[in-house]
Amino acid sequence: MPEHAPVTITPYRDGPLLVRGPVQLEDMHGNPIPVGRETVALCRCGKSRIRPFCDGTHKVVRFRAPTGAEDGRG
Amino acid sequence: MLHAAPDTAQLREPVGTPAPRGELSAVLLGALSGPPFALPADLEIPGGDPLSDDDLHLALYLAYELHYRGVPGADERWEWDPSLLALRARLEERFERALVEAVPCDDPPVAPDEIDLALRGVAEADRGRSLSAYVEREATVEQVREFAVHRSAYQLKEADPHSWALPRLSGPPKAALVEIQADEYGGGRTERIHAELFARTLDALDLDSRYGAYLDRVPGVTLATVNLMSLFGLHRRLRGAIVGHLALFEMSSSVPNGRYARGLRRLGFGEDATAFFDEHVVADAVHEQVAAVDLAGGLVRQEPALAGDVLWGARVLAELERRWGDRVLDAWEAGATSLRRPLANAGA
Ligand code: FES
Ligand SMILES: [Fe+2]
Ligand SMILES: [Fe+2]
Numbered sequence: 562m563p564e565h566a567p568v569t570i571t572p573y574r575d576g577p578l579l580v581r582g583p584v585q586l587e588d589m590h591g592n593p594i595p596v597g598r599e600t601v602a603l604c605r606c607g608k609s610r611i612r613p614f615c616d617g618t619h620k621v622v623r624f625r626a627p628t629g630a631e632d633g634r635g
Numbered sequence: 636m637l638h639a640a641p642d643t644a645q646l647r648e649p650v651g652t653p654a655p656r657g658e659l660s661a662v663l664l665g666a667l668s669g670p671p672f673a674l675p676a677d678l679e680i681p682g683g684d685p686l687s688d689d690d691l692h693l694a695l696y697l698a699y700e701l702h703y704r705g706v707p708g709a710d711e712r713w714e715w716d717p718s719l720l721a722l723r724a725r726l727e728e729r730f731e732r733a734l735v736e737a738v739p740c741d742d743p744p745v746a747p748d749e750i751d752l753a754l755r756g757v758a759e760a761d762r763g764r765s766l767s768a769y770v771e772r773e774a775t776v777e778q779v780r781e782f783a784v785h786r787s788a789y790q791l792k793e794a795d796p797h798s799w800a801l802p803r804l805s806g807p808p809k810a811a812l813v814e815i816q817a818d819e820y821g822g823g824r825t826e827r828i829h830a831e832l833f834a835r836t837l838d839a840l841d842l843d844s845r846y847g848a849y850l851d852r853v854p855g856v857t858l859a860t861v862n863l864m865s866l867f868g869l870h871r872r873l874r875g876a877i878v879g880h881l882a883l884f885e886m887s888s889s890v891p892n893g894r895y896a897r898g899l900r901r902l903g904f905g906e907d908a909t910a911f912f913d914e915h916v917v918a919d920a921v922h923e924q925v926a927a928v929d930l931a932g933g934l935v936r937q938e939p940a941l942a943g944d945v946l947w948g949a950r951v952l953a954e955l956e957r958r959w960g961d962r963v964l965d966a967w968e969a970g971a972t973s974l975r976r977p978l979a980n981a982g983a
Contacts, residue, residue: 573924574751598818602920610893615920617889620755 574628577602577615586613647791647834649704649847653697656855657681657690663697663722667709674718680725685733686958689855689975691726696788696850696858698723699865703792704846727866730859738954742946747936750945751927754879757949758886763957764964767891770898774967777980779902780840781973782895784849785857785963789864790833790911791846794819796861799868800877806937808878811929815885815922829918832911839908842978852974856962860955867948875944876951878934882926883949887956888919 568582580601586594594613602615606624609616652668655661659681666674681690700706701714713719745753770779794816801812821827837844867877896912935942966973 573928575755576924577920579921579924598822598918598921600814600818600921600925602917602924611916614917615889616893616916617920617923620758620886621890 572605572626572628575625576619578605647704647846649700649707650845651847651850652708653693653847653850656693659690660693660697663694667697667706667713670710671712671716671719674722676718676721678722680729685729686737686859686955687854687856691729692855692858692862695723695726695730695862698726699862699869702865702869703795707847730862730866734863734951738947738950740943740947742943744939745935745942745946747932747939750932750935750942753946754882754886754927754931754949757883757946757953761887761953761957763953763960765891766960766963767894769964769967771894771901772898774898776902777978778967779898780842780978782963783837783840783842784852784974784978785959787833787837787842787849788853788857789861791830791844793830793833796864796868797877797881800874803871803874804934806933808930808933808937811925811933812881814925815881815930818918818922829911829914832914836908836911839904852976852978854962854975856959860959863951863955873944873948875934875938875941876948878931879945879948880952882931882945883952885919885922885926889916889923892916892919
């Protein structure tokens, strides 16, 4: 990915956030969390066994969330 | 059996000339060892179940292997020999007809934005017994080794059949497929190539990681799952089906691979054995989204008429995997081998 291209974060329907682009993932103490791939899936259902990464558990727990932003009124 | 750890810089040449499983594969194997000649146009196609017949699927597998890593001892000119291609077409026709009979192609039209939901429906309708749950909780070392031998027929060329689709796609679905395949091929790093990781698993299980080493042990029902991908991948008209196949494959991967890894750890295996499965938990959590939404959705957006083929390809994968899983579990529950011949014991 060329350096000027923005990093994108995409919430996939009922699934993880996919992060594309050169990012550094760190814990709250500043220690790097190795990513090791171009596109990463970050868990947003909270149930993964390998947080912050997604491990597919969102399907088992039937996690539901839209791909776009929620308005808080639903 | 002890096998030297593979040197990843070496050419992984296929090994072992397979044994025939019937008249057709005998004729074919005999022919392949010499220069091409016109195979008779009326060779009899085996009459067994076209979704699992040993003779049929070995012959088809060999015809396809000419396009992958080659068949040991075969004259390479057979790859594009018209009489061999004609035979392959007859085998494919028998196989494809049986697939359509087993899995009717009758999905109502699906909009591009809904294709990921429809694919999820296919995944959720899959009521097959869970091989991965069995491996996680109760499989023995011998059974886990058999499982790896079955899978070696595909995993040692993992991702290659879906790569045939690349030149057939353009724009967003092509980019999506590249995003997935780049990971499958280790992001350009040899030791991260998924097929190489699988070879490490075989080594850790004290199995022979050379390409083709276990072909004789793998039954037709397993070869059918591999031939399916080659059939879909090598025919442009089936590009919807290969995309649907990949999407469902990725969507039904993270959770089972987590179970396989836990099964291996339960049996005392370490990182060498589990790396392949651990990698797939993480990688396929990405791939399932990209495959369902960006690849399948992207293709159907360009070619709405392919929606049915995408779903059919996914359903056919589920059907053949179910038949394969049943065969393996039935054998294990009966205390028998799931292979055509049992493996020698580990360390023997
Ligand atoms: S979003 Fe996939 S496991 Fe949580
Ligand atoms: Fe993979
Ligand atoms: Fe994958």
